[in-house]
Structure formats: structure tokens, C-alpha cells
Amino acid sequence: MSEHDVLNPKVMPHDPERATLEGKNKFLGFWFFLGGETVLFASLFGTYLALRNSTNGGMASNELFGLELVFIMTMFLLTSSLTSVYAMYHMKNNDFKKMQLWLGITVALGFAFLACELYEFYHYIHEYEFTFRSSAFGSAFYTLVGFHGGHVVFGLMWILALMFRNAKRGLNLYNAPKFYVASLYWHFIDVVWVFIFTVVYLMGVL
Amino acid sequence: MSNSIAQNRSFGAAMWDYLTTVDHKKIGIMYLVAGGFFFLLGGLEAMAIRWQLIKPENDFVSAGFYNELITMHGTTMIFLAAMPLIFALMNAVVPLQIGARDVAFPFLNSLGFWLFLFGGILLNCSWFLGGAPDAGWTAYAPLSTISPGEGVDFYVLGLQISGAGTLIGGINFLVTIVNMRAPGMTYMRMPLFTWTAFITSTLILFAFPALTVGLFLMMFDRLFGSGFFDASMGGNSVIWEHLFWIFGHPEVYILILPAFGVFSDVFSTFSKKRLFGYTAMVFATVLIGFLGFMVWAHHMFTVGLGPAANSIFAVATMAIAVPTGIKIFNWLFTLWGGNIKINSAMLWALGFIPSFTLGGMTGVMLAAASADYQYHDSYFVVAHFHYVIVGGVVFGIFSGLHYWWPKMFGRILDETLGKITFWTFFVGFHLTFFIQHFLGLMGMPRRYWVYLEDQGLDFGNLISTIGAFFMAIGAIVFLYNVVITSIKGEKAGADPWDGRTLEWSIPSPPPHYNFTQTPLVRGLDPLWIEKSEGRKGMTPAEPLSDIHMPNGSILPFVMSLGLFIAGFGFIYQKYDLAWLSLVFIGMGILLGSMLIRSLKDDLGYHIHKEDLEKEARK
Amino acid sequence: MKGWMGKIRTLSLFGFMAIILSGCGRENLTALVPKGYGAEESFKVILISIAVMTLVFIVVMTIYTYVLIRYRQKKGQENMIPKQTEGNKALEVVWTVIPILLLIIIAVPTLTTTYDLASTEGKEDAINVNVTGNQYWWHFEYQGEEIQTSQDMYIPVGEKIYLTMRSGDVIHSFWVPSISGKMDVNPENDNVMYIEAYEEGVYYGKCAELCGESHSLMDFKIVAVSQEEYDQWVTDMQNVDPEATPESTTAQEGQELFANSCLSCHAIGSSPVAVGPNLTNFGERSKIAGVLPYEKEELVEWILDPESKKPGNKMSNAPYLNDGSIGEEEADKIADYLMQLKPSEITTKSAE
């Protein structure tokens, strides 16, 4: 496939993310990366579970956590997962405008989530003086949830960068894999969150 | 970029070429040089260790410095010497063995290398900046978290950075092997070295994240006041031990499996036989990889996990002897009935069998939990792991280097010098480490700066030290061999060993696009098949056409430099927050480079058919 | 050169064996001559596994040597192409099944001893000692006896002593090779193990987990004495008068100096783990600070400059080292005082 075909495909194949060898590689490599990320988060979850009662006399999880905000955050993130599916749907139909639109919504939801999380942390620190350094539990909590938050931030930056970079020129076989992979990343973030709200928050208030 | 420009170039241009290269063969050479350097450094540290232990209550080095020496020796050897040297072989050979023009992610491949190198440099900067890490290569908390100074901080950040490089390298090889195989190169036709590279990469993918998390937690504890491993804050140091060994045990198989792959290729080539029990060999490799993840707690038998956990992990560990045994016997039966030619590459492989079997046997002995209560953290363990690591991994690397040197550099290493290297190293190796089994059982714990007089340990230690110097001589002869060979070594043809696999079907060293035409693979040992049917080389799978090649880039270097700078910032901000500016600068460089990378299209370039034809006619 | 390697290997093996058999190391240190229950149980497993492994090694080396002699390239046959065998099902089965059986031979005793050595049956009725590991010394608290000592642990022969171990700082590991395998001493969990010595004697204990600069100098002793002697020792230790006035005047002066400069970290008489070792029966120690010869000069040197003897030890922070209040003379007096602290008839000598 020549450069020209890649950047200006005459026809979009139905799986544009895997139409070129580069695309296939990216696709596969990213999935593998997610396999590794699974272990990464498992290590953090494991550490959290081992230390969740090590409050060192400070605040414990059931005194700390409230569920309302977490529920709202969950809704933001779940919905953003759906909107990114929509974006990929339009990508596969070669409808760049709609894809950008849905990606935009995804990003907005992501920011909403992030804002809630920041508020939550702020709240814990200032209302309860529950910090990273309070206890092993505090360290584990902020690290696990913070790592997830860090992933959200990175995902947002990534999607935004892709959107701006390609805003003018539209979809092609060179950037389709990039969009696709970014959306996989976003789903993975959601997967992790599902476990966070279950293991950290729901089990935490029990 | 292309060869013709590369021919008459200045030193600066050559440097630039290497700094920006994304060619897996050059990256392989860089891994070799860097890994080789760190091997010498680690070896030098080992010599210092042995010199200190030559007699009881010696005071060649101070206690603190001794701990720095062992920590840096272990860390350097494992992360900065053995792994990179294996990556050197993988980079040099795997794409050639599967008939690929390149790896899946040339850019990331280069990034992986630079991250490793800068991580290693960062770690070693500690020597000059107030002291190296001193808590052992295992860095058990809380000793590591309370260790004063910045040594352990360098350990944490250096390994974090080079670990990221390794992870990237692993993913690259996985995708390369899955996606880039030539037509007809099915999984069950891949040479064993490629198979082991594949499984090793899988292990890297799953093992390194645990280390990443462990290192983050340790960094937070040391630099940002968290309490993961601090009992007084409710933390638990056993968490570190688990995280470290969940990574650490697979790590040792990450090291040994590619060595197994080298031996498989070397044995079959120099016996002129196909590998005996190929399918079983592949299966055993996969099984070792799989089991390798379920045994880590055998490093923790004395931690107090309880008899149930100890029993489970003991049995799981012993199970690994079975697939490994399958391999040993298949190698022996590859030799059986063969036409065995013994040269340097083969000597290392032959030396490996008794050495590694001994090491594996002591491994199984260690796996017996109730016996490990005696062995653990004694010189018996030191003996075990040097038998498997030196007798397995280092022998494997030497074997692979002698075997593939002609392919990598176009010259054959001198045979006589090769044999001298082998014999001095081999004898020295057994002298050094065999006696350590007994030292351990006679009551010498490891990581001992001094042993006391009159405890029956003097003689064994003296022997051990003498042996180590034989190894050093061997290493020096090898260096000499490399120098001599590159000055006036015998030029190698495409196929100096009557090889069996694809890498021997192309010129030595190969052109930067490897295969002018992608070969068609018709079975296991594809080149052998063609040769035994009277053909000179591989049948192409495609007509001669333009070749697509990736562009070089300086960004991987810059990104790694960014992390390197940020590393210093992270370490020194604990004294003065002003250092955080370095973090911002470094991370800025990193993120900026990433942004450039994602914003700038990089579509590579084409080598035109006409040029290929011209080259072919030359 | 055929088969050389094999020969060299076996030769060196036997050579080393000879050296080793002439002495398996120092007898109160080596794990090769077990003198206690744990060491013996471990040693059984060690022997079984060595036997199995020797068998495996012989098989491997036999095939190896045969193959190298028989199939080594002969002159003039450089181009001979051997038969390309794919594999052999029957052989595959053999070398899968036999190793499994061999492993079972090792695994069964391993599991039984592992459970046995972890058992806590009869712990309540036995002697219980709380062990604390500190950088770089050991503290022993005899539960319910109001006895606390450091460095030397007295135990009766033929009895199971249960140790409950925890660290005061970093991880250490408690190892007395000739009596018992090791157990880590962690800062956050109590580990329990038992030891039992078969013969009277002073056994060398080592710290087996890297714990800092003087990790290699964190030795201790297990003093195994007869039951009667042990009972005597307990009584003597319980009746110690920490304030007893020594006989000689230098020692009396030493006592005063000691009270001023040293008692902040050290204790005489039963007292919980402090910054420094308990010195109640210091006069009966076999070594100073675990490793130094028990001589007055050494003790004086230790008092004046502990850092040079045991790098990184916590006594190097002692205030007296900086304010010059203790010179050679004073140290000498303190040494006199310390060396006469012999509350019991039962000493390390009794164990011989």
C-alpha cells in the first residue's frame, strides 16, 4: 500500500483500524499492552485489599466513603464508554464528523468524571484530613484510585490530541488505528473503574 | 539513510546514525555494546566481592560499600547485562528467523533500548552521587525504605525507567512474531530461538507490571511519605516481597528461556540434525513459562507464610523440573546419532548441559521447603543461581554470540581464542561456585561482608575467589578475541555453519532491509529443506517490488533523556522542592516528544525496485 | 578431548567431596552435622533429594558422555548427513513420567516435614521465648519467667522451645544451622518456630537476612544445657539484684559510670527490649556484641569505638562518644564492672 493510499484511501475498508500492517500491529500491540495493564492494576488492587484495614487509627473506609458521588461518577464513565462505542461506529462507517462529535462527548464526560474525583479527594483531605500519608490505607487508596485517575487524564489528553491533529484532514488508514486504539484504552479505563467502585467503594462502605 | 550514504561517513554522522536508528540489527548491536559494558562492570563488582571474601575478616572494602557492591552486582547483572544481551540476540536474529524485514514497532524498539540505557546510567550515577543502593538486588523493605541517602532512590528510578524499556521491547517482539512472519512460517515452523523469544516476551509482559507497581510503591514510601511497607503506619513489608517475586521468579525464566532457544538452534546446527522432539520442546517452553508464574513464593519459604502455602509452592516449583528435563533429554537426543562438530559455539552449549543440570538439581533441592529452611539466604542459594544463570544464561549468551557473530558483523570469531575463553571460564566457573554449595551448608549466610575466623569457611572461600579470577581471564580473552576479529577476522559468507534457518539465507551482515524478497517457508528448518533439495537459497514468496522502510528518529533518545532528567528531579526533590523543576522539564521533554510523535505523520520511505536490482547486480 | 568435561566434572566432584568429608565445617555451626530436631528433619530431606539428584545427574552424564564419544565428527566425515529424526513418543513418555515419580519421592517427605516443623502442638506447656531482632543484636524474653537476656539464649537440652519472633526494625532471619533451619523475623507479623537441641553445647546462630551494614556480624549463641542446669539458671536469673554492688573498687566506679552513660540504652535485670542489649549476665557471654572475642581489651575498645567493630550499629550514636566523658580509664572501669556481672553458676562453659 503506498503512502498515498494510506493517507487518502479511495475506499474505506470496513475495518479501517486493521487495514494496514501498521494498523494491525498497533491493534495487537495495544491489546497486549492491556494484558500487562491488567496485571498492573491487579497489583494495585491486591495492595489495596491487603491494606484497606490498616488505618493506623485514622479514618476507615466506611466512615469516609459516600456513595452518591461515586454513583454519579460511575454513570459518567459508563456513558462515556457507550459514546466512544458510537464514535467507533461512525469511524467504521467513515463518518468523520460524527465520530469527532461522539469523541467530543466522550471527552466531556471524562472531564466530568475527573472533576468529581478531584472534588472527592479535596473533600477527604480538607474535611477529614485523610491523606496519602495518613496511614497505609490512605496510601493504598490514593495510589489505586489515583493511578486510575492518571489513566483518565492521559486518555483524555490522547483523544484530544488525536481529535485536534486530524480535525482538518479527516479519517484515513493512518489515523484510524490510532483512534481505535485510543477508544480501546478508554474502555479499559472503564473496566478498571467497574472494579474500583465495586471493590473500593461498595465493599468499603459495607 | 540508505547504505550508500552510510559508507563514507564521518564519525559524527555515524553517531547520529546510531542515535536515530530504528533498524533492529543496529539496535541489537547497541544492546550488545551496552549490555557487554554492564557485564564487565558487574563482573568487576563480582571480582571486588570475591576479593573481599578471599580471607576471613578481610577489610578490602567497608561494610557499607560491600552492600553496595552486591546490590549493584546483582542488579547490574540481571537488569543491565543479562537481559540486554538477550535482547541483543533477539533483535539481531528474531526478525531474520521469521523472514521479516523489520520488527513491528521500529520506533518503540529504539525507545526500549534508550530507556534501558538511560535507566542503567541513572542507576550507576549513584556511585558518584553519594553511594549506590545497598539493600540487595531484592531491595527488601523496610531496609530499603529506611536506607539513608539516595542510593535506593536511584535503584527505584533507574529500574523503573529501564523496566519500561524492557516492557516496550517485549510487546514489540510479541507483535513482531505474531504479525510479521513470512508466508508459510507457521507457529510450528518457527525456530526454537524465536519461540523462546516469544514466550520470554509474554513473561515480560505479565511480570514487569508487578515490578512497576512495586517500584512505584517504594518510590512513594521513600520520596513522598506514604506507608505501604512501614509497619508503624500499618503497612506491610511482605507486600514488597510478593510483588518483587511475582516479577522476580518469571524474570529468571525470562533470562533462561532465550538461552534454551540458542542451545536448541546450536545443537541442531552442529549435529546436522533437526531438533529432536520439536513439538515437545515448544510445549515444554510454554509450560515452563506458565508454571513460572505460580512458584514465586519459593523465595519466601522462611517468611512465615505457613505450611500450606509453603507446600503448594514447593510442589508447583518441583513441577518445573519436568518440562526442563524434557528439554535436557531432547537436546541429548538431538546429539544422539548426529554428526557433532565441536567449535566454540558448540563448546558453550555442551558445557551448559552438565552445569545447568547441576544448577537445576540444586533448584529442585531448594524447592523442598523444609530443606530450604537450611539453604535459604545461604551460599547454597548463591551457588544455585550462579549455576543456572552463569551456566545457563551466560553460557547461552556466549554460545549465541559465537554462533551469530558472523551474521551480525560479517566476521567469524577466532576459534582458538574462543576455546581458550571457554575452558578458562568453564573451569573457573565450577571452581568458584561448586564449593559454595558446601559453604552455604556449613553455615555461611549470603550477603556477608566478612565471615569470622575459625568457622571452617576459609578454605572454601579461597578456592571460590581463585576460580573467579579464571573467569575474569576468560572474559578478557573474549574481549581480545572481539578486538582481533574486528581488525583482521576471517570474513564470513552468508552461511558459514551450514545453517538450517532463514537468517543464514541472506548475506552477512544482512542489508538493512534484510530480505530483498520475502522468502517462502515450506517447513521447519526452511533453509535446510531448500539445501537438501539441491537449491542454493530460499524461493521468494513475492516478485521483486518496492520495500517499505521506517524512518529513523531521534525522539526515542530524547524521550529517554527526558525521563532521565526527571529521575534526578524525583530523587532530589526530597531535599529541596526546587528540584521539582527538573521533573517538569524532564516530563515536559517526554510529553512534548510524545506529542510530536503523534502529531507528525511518519509513513516511512520506500526502497525502489530499481535500486534493489542494482544492488543485486553488484 | 572427548568426554573430558565429564571427567573433569566427576573428578572435581570427588575432589571436593574428599575435602568436605574431612570436615563438614565447624561442628557447632554446620548444617551438615545436625544437632537438633529441625536441622535433622531438614537434613533428611536434603539427603533424600541429594540421592535422587545424584541419580538424575548420573543418567544425564552417562548419555552425554556416550553421545559425545560416539557421535563426535570423525575425520573425513565432515559432510555426512545424519538421519533427521523427528522425535520418539516412547522416549518422551519415559522422560516425563520418571521425573514425575522422582519428584514425588522428594515431595512427600518435604510436605510431611514442612507441616511437622510448623506444628504448634504443645506450645502452651512448653518454654516460650519471645525473640526480638534488632540491628544488630538479639533479645530474648522468657515468657512468664521474668527473665530477659540478649545475645546468648539458654535452653535445656531435649526440650522443644517455642520462639515467637518479631523485629524491632528491619527484617532479620533467625538461623542456628546445626540446630534448626531459619525463620524470618518480620516487623509486622509474629513468626513462631520451635527449636530443640539434642546435645549440650554452644551453637552459633546467624542472622540470615540482609539487615544493614553489620548484617554479617549479627551473631548470637544458643547455649544448650542440661535440664537441671537450666532450672538453676532460671532461678539465678530471677534472683538477680540489678543494683548489687561489685566487690572491687574499680568495678564500683565502673558501675557508677555505667549508670550515668549507659543505662539510657542498656539494662541490667529483667527489662523489655531497649535500644541496646540487656547486660544482666554479661559476665557470662561467650562473645562481646556477638562476634568479638571475650577479652577485656576488646571490651574497652568496643566501649570507646563501637563503630570500628560493628559498622552502623546503634551504639555509635551514644552521647558519651561525643562529649568525651568516657576515656580509656573510665572504659576500663566499666569493663571491670561489666565483666563481673555473673549472676549464675551456669555459663557457656556449663554447656561443654
Add this chain to the structure above:
Amino acid sequence: MADKGTEVHEELDYHKYKKKEEMKRQVITFALMIVFTIIAFGMVVSGLDKLFIIPIILVLAAVQVGFQLYYFMHMSHKGHEMPALMLYGGVFIAFLTVLTMLVLIWW
């Protein structure tokens, strides 16, 4: 590829149709995920017994993740064998890790 224009076009239509179908399923999936989430939160708020709730919310989470992987991330589609293999590899080690941290840390 270009010379087979019409064929590709028909194929494209067919795929468009299939994608529409799939989209419907995606929405249903999404609805289910929301329902599951609400159930999980609801159960916790309801104050039922811990030992009863925890397994159920964990199962709900696992199912949700399955939805994400198979519907949103298309892991059931062709060409996902290797991704599935590696992901499950990761899940396996993840499981061991978490189990370890739960049972082998404090004693």
C-alpha cells in the same frame, strides 16, 4: 482494492447493516450495565448481610467487564484470538496476585 469498487460497495452496505444490528446490541448492553450498577449500589445501600452482598456485587462487576470486553471492545470478533489469549493471561496472573495479597500478607 480500488478496481473491485462495486463489490466493495455491496460489501460495505452489508457491513453497514451488520454494524447497525450490533449498535442495537451495544445499547442493550449499556442499559444492562446501568441496571447492574444500580443493583450493586442498591444492594449496598439496602444494608443486607455483607457475606451475601459481596459475592453478588463481584459477580455483577465481572459480568459488566465481560460486556465491556465482548461488546464494546469486540473481543468476540474475528482476529481477536491473540488479544483474548493475552488478556486472559493477564487476568489469570491478576487473579493470583489479588488472591495472594488477600491470604498471604497478614498472619
